[in-house]
Amino acid sequence: MRISQDIYLVGSGKLGFDWTHEADCNCYLIHTGAGALLIDSGTGLSVDQICRNISDCGFGLHEISHIMLTHLHADHSGGAAELKRRTGAKVAVLAEGAAILEAGDGAEIDLPQAVTAGFYPEDYRWNPCSVELPLHHGDTLLIGDYTFKVMHTPGHSSYDTCFYMEGKRRAPVLISGDTVMYGGRISMLNTHDFRLDRLAASMEQLAELQPEILLPGHGQPALSRAAEHVLKAHHIFSSLGIPQNIA
């Protein structure tokens, strides 16, 4: 589904467009001018459908050069191993969390609790995935026509990463994962590494950007005036409040 000039949605669960597996995050395909990259991989329970959706957007699987993960939660990273196998893409994730993904250590992402809570099927397996491109806060990746600034934005979890995408011929895009969503909402979880104070500090960091487009991990994207959504959350935090939760 094309949502902007070179941005496509190829996966989305119940908190979004209820299109692929119900637990899937939003998965975006971005045509970079030198192939395409995938933002987040979903749970891994709808890989066939996500691959069909990629084809329907006019891309061959081998055109995908990178799978960039916003964080380790299984609804974002669970499909990475299988999608990498099918595409040959490099997997990029924040360096500090790479070993957890490579080991498939579900305890580090509260997976047993999430299965018990019914977010994933009882027999769900989080597949380990090797990481070819460990990312660091402040890195700028040049991929095709665009630069992607890597920002470590912890709070929702320890290893949340936002990407700020800029290019000469397009408005700036904030790929925000589960750090901030449409309407300035956040994703607050009773998990071992959710930290409201860290999330507020991350929002302050994001509030300095001027994105026009917001691609969040769940819910609807914003195709204009994206900065307003970030500033709303930042303003609520600055007023000692807590932004509305998506769940």
Ligand SMILES: [Zn+2]
């Ligand atoms: Zn998450």
